[in-house]
Amino acid sequence: MLFSKAIKPALRRISIKSLSTGLSTLRFERVSVDDNGTVVSCSADNGVANPVVAEASLTVLPRDKLPTGFPQIELHPSLKSVEQGKTAYVSCRVRGDPRAKVLWLRDLIPLDIRADGRYSVSTIGNPGALMIQHAREEDQGKYECIARNTLGVAHSKAANLYVKVRRVPPYFSYKLERQYVVGVGGNINLTCVAVGYPMPRVFWKKTDQMLLEDPATAPIGKNVLKLTSVESTENFTCVAVSALGNIEATTMVIAKELPPAPVNIVVSSVTSESVVISWKPPKYNEAINKYIVKYRLKYSKGGKTVETLDTSLLLDKLVPFQTYEFTVQSVGPVGVGLESLLVEAQTKPSKPSSPPVNPQARSLNRNSILVKWGPCEHPNGEITGYKVLYTNDEETTPLDEWKQHNAKSDELMTSINGLESDSKYFLKVFAQNSQGDSPPSTLVTVSTRQGIPGQPPMLTVKALDSRRMQLTWDKPLYSSPVVGYTVRYNTSDGEKELTLTSPHEKHVVTGLHPDKYYFFRIAAYSDRGQGEFTEPMIEKTIASIPLSAPTIISAAATSSKSVEIRWKSPEQKKLNGVLTAYRISFLRLEDSKPTSFQPDSESEEYDDTDALAQEEWMSVVVPSDVSSFVLSDLLPYSTYQITVAASTMDGYGPESAIRDVKTLEDG
Numbered sequence: 001m002l003f004s005k006a007i008k009p010a011l012r013r014i015s016i017k018s019l020s021t022g023l024s025t026l027r028f029e030r031v032s033v034d035d036n037g038t039v040v041s042c043s044a045d046n047g048v049a050n051p052v053v054a055e056a057s058l059t060v061l062p063r064d065k066l067p068t069g070f071p072q073i074e075l076h077p078s079l080k081s082v083e084q085g086k087t088a089y090v091s092c093r094v095r096g097d098p099r100a101k102v103l104w105l106r107d108l109i110p111l112d113i114r115a116d117g118r119y120s121v122s123t124i125g126n127p128g129a130l131m132i133q134h135a136r137e138e139d140q141g142k143y144e145c146i147a148r149n150t151l152g153v154a155h156s157k158a159a160n161l162y163v164k165v166r167r168v169p170p171y172f173s174y175k176l177e178r179q180y181v182v183g184v185g186g187n188i189n190l191t192c193v194a195v196g197y198p199m200p201r202v203f204w205k206k207t208d209q210m211l212l213e214d215p216a217t218a219p220i221g222k223n224v225l226k227l228t229s230v231e232s233t234e235n236f237t238c239v240a241v242s243a244l245g246n247i248e249a250t251t252m253v254i255a256k257e258l259p260p261a262p263v264n265i266v267v268s269s270v271t272s273e274s275v276v277i278s279w280k281p282p283k284y285n286e287a288i289n290k291y292i293v294k295y296r297l298k299y300s301k302g303g304k305t306v307e308t309l310d311t312s313l314l315l316d317k318l319v320p321f322q323t324y325e326f327t328v329q330s331v332g333p334v335g336v337g338l339e340s341l342l343v344e345a346q347t348k349p350s351k352p353s354s355p356p357v358n359p360q361a362r363s364l365n366r367n368s369i370l371v372k373w374g375p376c377e378h379p380n381g382e383i384t385g386y387k388v389l390y391t392n393d394e395e396t397t398p399l400d401e402w403k404q405h406n407a408k409s410d411e412l413m414t415s416i417n418g419l420e421s422d423s424k425y426f427l428k429v430f431a432q433n434s435q436g437d438s439p440p441s442t443l444v445t446v447s448t449r450q451g452i453p454g455q456p457p458m459l460t461v462k463a464l465d466s467r468r469m470q471l472t473w474d475k476p477l478y479s480s481p482v483v484g485y486t487v488r489y490n491t492s493d494g495e496k497e498l499t500l501t502s503p504h505e506k507h508v509v510t511g512l513h514p515d516k517y518y519f520f521r522i523a524a525y526s527d528r529g530q531g532e533f534t535e536p537m538i539e540k541t542i543a544s545i546p547l548s549a550p551t552i553i554s555a556a557a558t559s560s561k562s563v564e565i566r567w568k569s570p571e572q573k574k575l576n577g578v579l580t581a582y583r584i585s586f587l588r589l590e591d592s593k594p595t596s597f598q599p600d601s602e603s604e605e606y607d608d609t610d611a612l613a614q615e616e617w618m619s620v621v622v623p624s625d626v627s628s629f630v631l632s633d634l635l636p637y638s639t640y641q642i643t644v645a646a647s648t649m650d651g652y653g654p655e656s657a658i659r660d661v662k663t664l665e666d667g
Helices: 608-613
Strands: 002-005 014-018 024-028 039-044 053-059 074-075 081-082 089-091 093-097 101-108 120-123 131-132 143-148 153-155 158-163 168-172 178-184 188-197 201-206 222-227 234-242 245-256 265-266 276-280 289-298 304-308 310-316 323-332 335-339 343-346 357-365 369-372 384-391 403-408 413-416 424-433 442-449 459-461 469-472 481-491 494-499 506-509 517-526 537-540 550-557 563-568 579-588 616-622 628-631 639-648 658-662
Touching: 002 153, 024 039, 074 143, 074 153, 081 089, 089 158, 093 143, 168 234, 168 245, 178 188, 178 335, 188 201, 188 245, 201 222, 222 234, 265 323, 265 343, 276 289, 276 323, 289 310, 304 310, 310 628, 357 424, 357 442, 369 424, 384 413, 403 413, 459 537, 469 517, 481 506, 494 506, 550 639, 550 658, 563 579, 563 639, 563 658, 616 628
Parallel strands: 081 158, 178 245
Antiparallel strands: 002 039, 014 024, 039 053, 074 093, 089 131, 101 143, 120 131, 143 153, 143 158, 168 188, 188 222, 201 234, 234 245, 265 276, 276 310, 289 304, 289 323, 323 335, 323 343, 357 369, 369 413, 384 403, 384 424, 424 442, 459 469, 469 506, 481 494, 481 517, 517 537, 550 563, 563 628, 579 616, 579 639, 639 658
């Protein structure tokens, strides 16, 4: 590209700067009126066809003859220095009418603002200023701003922008130990951390210069070397590399033999719930820090672990008559050694700690009964037999006065003969082992009447809500088919009886009262008659009063004798029924008598609703669809405490937090 000037072609005031991109600039320094009318031509030629020529004429106006609205530079760029990566602001404020446009030059070359999203020119506040985001080294240079409109062009003074590049050679921020000790076959992680600016890459190598990874793709800043199954002692070197150099740190990983397992494991002093396990230390060149004892029930997946410094240990809270497995490990400076050989031991038996389960009985004929039960859950030894104690006296008769019937250990059912006909018998079942009897089973009641069903087993009662209970049970023993059940439960008028005419083992009792205990008993009947009732099961219905209190939103005096209070109802999920009303309670505080509700803090709202019963409070009840109310006929300039409670058809729930409010002065 070639520039030519029609007159005075070689002046020191003229400079040309061209770029490989094809951009070229011609610059006049310190123009004068003599330059007026200068014609400049620009020729572009790439050797193909004819050159392309463009011409322009230069008009120079004296300072005193500049037209109104000619562009002016009000604020010139100034020397700036910015850190690499930060935002740089180069000042320039222009004025002109028509509004002047701004062109920025860096080192005499125009900046293409649209080509780089990091550059932007302000149009408001400080119109013309240049902002450079995430400053780079290539942004450094001499900047000028040019204001242009249809009347002319004005150049600012030039100012340099310097971009400071922070350069920090790499250094280790986390130093490696000189050596690490690990047991043979063990694992260890070596962590190396290095920083600098720019951040270095970190990689590992062995001392024999064998690289463990590619330095070009190594992690930046931090590298963790994971060594598994270490078998021998080796040196490892961490290297941190950046454009400013490289550093190294070397450590030694020492592989030492783990301590052998203890020997001569012996289990002694065995009781039903404890054992003593002892052992001898292994031969080892290092000190043994401690021992780890592991034990579990044989064939179980779980287990327990105990650490000790001694060579013997008492293990208690074991299960009687169970086989346990024991192992012991040594712990040395380099870690935990192998487990010892497994040792087994069985705890001694003890009396059964639980009774036979689900006992049942029914009449076989007028003089005999059939008794059935399940094995106890914790026999604590080998069951040697069962015994059934029975009596047709009062239930409260001492057990040692009851008659006894024995059954074999492999029998979970027996018959008792020679009983009195048409009599009610009470019985309990016991399991026996070599150490004694189990606790007694639940009481069973049976009548010696042929064809009568036994007691329904497994009766459970569950409260469904404030007025319903669900009863479930199992079908009883019977000789004649069960055709229905009788349910008895207590009410305020005495005991109530329901007859269920179908043999279904489930029923929901309705019409109960909230928050009240009920006792339920079930009896089965057949075509031959009704059997005995179960022992009573107790359950409480759910309270149907609100479980939470309303929230007072505001309480403010409206006059010397009235206060308006607003509240929010309790949470929907805690209403526990349908709201029927609100109760507003209020109490005047006498100046001479400090209130028992006075809080320690300065808060105007607090919770001390237990004190409501200690004072003479007045109350107003309002409908449930009301959420505000005006208390009237109060005393002037008096402080009142106010609280609100919500009600369902079954009663009021808790009181809200108390709010203090003072009426206005009279007149």
